[in-house]
Amino acid sequence: MKTKKLLTAIHSLRGSIDIPGDKSISHRSIMFGALAEGETTVTNFLPGADCLSTISCFKQLGIHIEREGKQVRIQGKGFNGLTEPKEVLDVGNSGTTIRLMTGILAGQDFSAVLTGDESIAKRPMTRVVNPLRQMGARIDGRKGAEYTPIFIRGGKLEGIRYELPVASAQVKSAIILAGLQADGETTIIEPEETRDHTERMIQAFGGKIVKDGHTIKVGGNQVFKGTTIHVPGDISSAAFFLVAAAITKDSEVVLKNVGLNPTRTGILDVLKAMGADITIEKKTSGGEPAGDITVRSSRLKGTTISGDLIPRLIDEIPVIALLASQAEGMTTIKDAAELKVKETNRIDTVANELSILGADITPTADGLIINGGKSLNGGSVTSHGDHRIGMMLAVAALITDGDVELADPDAIDVSYPEFFEHLTHLMK
Ligand SMILES: O=C(O)C1=C[C@@H](OP(=O)(O)O)[C@@H](O)[C@H](O)C1
Numbered sequence: 001m002k003t004k005k006l007l008t009a010i011h012s013l014r015g016s017i018d019i020p021g022d023k024s025i026s027h028r029s030i031m032f033g034a035l036a037e038g039e040t041t042v043t044n045f046l047p048g049a050d051c052l053s054t055i056s057c058f059k060q061l062g063i064h065i066e067r068e069g070k071q072v073r074i075q076g077k078g079f080n081g082l083t084e085p086k087e088v089l090d091v092g093n094s095g096t097t098i099r100l101m102t103g104i105l106a107g108q109d110f111s112a113v114l115t116g117d118e119s120i121a122k123r124p125m126t127r128v129v130n131p132l133r134q135m136g137a138r139i140d141g142r143k144g145a146e147y148t149p150i151f152i153r154g155g156k157l158e159g160i161r162y163e164l165p166v167a168s169a170q171v172k173s174a175i176i177l178a179g180l181q182a183d184g185e186t187t188i189i190e191p192e193e194t195r196d197h198t199e200r201m202i203q204a205f206g207g208k209i210v211k212d213g214h215t216i217k218v219g220g221n222q223v224f225k226g227t228t229i230h231v232p233g234d235i236s237s238a239a240f241f242l243v244a245a246a247i248t249k250d251s252e253v254v255l256k257n258v259g260l261n262p263t264r265t266g267i268l269d270v271l272k273a274m275g276a277d278i279t280i281e282k283k284t285s286g287g288e289p290a291g292d293i294t295v296r297s298s299r300l301k302g303t304t305i306s307g308d309l310i311p312r313l314i315d316e317i318p319v320i321a322l323l324a325s326q327a328e329g330m331t332t333i334k335d336a337a338e339l340k341v342k343e344t345n346r347i348d349t350v351a352n353e354l355s356i357l358g359a360d361i362t363p364t365a366d367g368l369i370i371n372g373g374k375s376l377n378g379g380s381v382t383s384h385g386d387h388r389i390g391m392m393l394a395v396a397a398l399i400t401d402g403d404v405e406l407a408d409p410d411a412i413d414v415s416y417p418e419f420f421e422h423l424t425h426l427m428k
Pocket residue numbers: 023024025096167168169170171173195314315338
């Protein structure tokens with residue numbers, strides 16, 4: 001197993017970085033670009049491994065896609081233009097790809113098989129498969145289609161009314177993508193609001209979707225027109241530098257072009273509640289709000305994170321746990337059992353790895369309890385193949401008293417291939 005000696009005991013972080021494109025929006029730009037008629041151009045696309053998996057799946061479905069760095073051109077063929085793949089579609093490590101693709105493929109007139117890596121093989125699929133079956137989809141897989149490989153025999157779908165049992169943007173989006181191809185109307189009720197990039201993108205491609213509180217309605221048999229999408233920076237990637245600057249001494253970091261969609265900004269609310277020194281300059285940019293964030297070394301205090309805040313920061317919880325370890329007093333994170341079904345069981349991996357570095361952190365059934373104010377020590381840790389655990393540990397290493405060795409650092413390429421380059425650029 002490859003290991004990396006992390007940069008430790010740094011003096012301060014100063015300067016600015018352009019945050020790479022949002023992963024959720026990059027995936028959707030390829031999917032909607034393929035399903036629209038005509039050309040779509042995407043700028044500031046995230047060339048992380050997950051989004052490259054989405055591109056390769058659509059190439060196998062007969063879509064012409066050209067990528068030069070962060071710019072992508074897609075020759076869309078409409079909802080009826082995809083063709084049967086000759087081989088199994090491999091989503092790699094990407095939960096977003098497999099869940100959303102299942103919704104798309106359910107309504108096609110051919111069959112396809114979806115699979116992924118070892119981590120994907122453990123991630124639940126019936127949350128998507130069950131509502132799609134109610135729409136008429138024919139889907140099989142291991143253990144009643146809970147796990148990969150997933151076999152989809154596409155066909156005619158009908159709109160349904162569905163109350164989501166879990167707050168999940170991936171499940172919501174899969175049902176919307178099926179609903180766009182179904183006869184009649186599809187109504188989805190969310191228990192809590194989740195990221196709304198799918199809804200915004202439908203509007204950007206000239207489609208229709210209506211949202212009223214937690215209820216979303218979408219009509220079937222829609223036609224989309226190719227367009228231009230500019231992807232804002234990913235707040236889930238910015239999160240690592242927000243925390244890094246807040247917990248290191250004499251730091252001041254400007255994070256440019258960060259997506260500020262209110263369904264994603266829970267971490268900013270938490271930083272403010274904990275007393276972080278942070279300023280936000282909003283700018284407008286197409287269908288998604290964005291802006292620059294400045295964060296400085298901060299004196300932090302513990303807080304409680306729960307309820308409808310959780311879906312607004314779900315992927316940031318590993319690095320928020322690190323932040324809390326450097327705050328005065330206790331931080332409680334609850335209502336976050338969804339963390340158990342991410343790339344790893346993030347309740348366990350966060351608690352285990354941060355404990356190795358000397359944090360006082362206890363896993364619970366639906367979250368974490370962190371007793372802050374403990375200084376961190378060196379040690380040997382692992383990403384467990386989970387990009388967000390790897391980056392959280394690299395940020396933790398900045399303040400440890402002693403060397404930190406990270407096993408499986410390459411997992412970070414899933415969402416932030418430029419991470420170590422950006423970190424080194426900010427070191428003073
Ligand atoms: O829709 C999306 O792009 C995502 C939704 C979230 O997953 P869930 O829908 O499983 O909560 C999030 O954790 C994931 O990183 C990306």
